Amino acid sequence: MATEKPLYQRTWFIVVVTFVGLSILATAVNGGGNEGSPSSSQEETSTPTPTPTPSESESESPEPSAEPSVDPDSPDNVSYFLYSTSGQFIDLEKDVSDAIERAENDQTLRLLGNVLEFAFNYGQLNALDAPTAIADQWAEGLASLDSAIELSSDAATDFVVGDITTTEMINLLYGVQSQVDNLKSIASTLE
16 A cells, blocks of 8 residues: 655645635735625715815915825935835845755745745835835845745745755755845945
C-alpha cells in the first residue's frame, strides 16, 4: 500500500489555502467594506435639493480641489515617509527571516503565509509619497522588490509541491532581502 502525502502537501489543499489567503489579503487591502451588497444597502428616497445660484463674488473664486495634493518634499511628508518605511522594512526583514526558517524546517503552510505578507508590506511601501530627491530611485527599487516578491511567491508554490529544493527557495528569499536592503539605502539618503 502506497503512503499518501500528508494533507498539507496535496496540490488541491495548497490551492485552496492560497486562494483563501489571497481573499483575506484582498479584503484587508480593500478595507473589507460591504458597500453595494444587498444586506448592507438600505433603500433611500431622496428629494432633489435646489442648487443655489452663486453670487458674483463666489463665482469668481476658484473651486477647491477635491483632494488636497501632498507636497512630497514637505518636512512632515519626509518624516512620515522615513517613519513608515522604517516600520515596513522591519516587518519585511522579519517576514524574510521567518520564511527562511520555515523553508529550512519544511513548514510549507507557514512559509506561504510569510510570502503573502511580503505583498502586503510591498503595498504599504508603494502607497507612500516618495520625496522628489529619491522618487526615481525609489520607483526603480520598488519595481525590483516587486519582481523579487513575485519570484519568491511562485517559488513557494513550487517548494510546497517539491519542485524546487530548500536551497533554491532560500536563495530567492535572500533576493527579497537584498531588494529590501536596496530600498533601505535609498531611503537613508534622506536622513
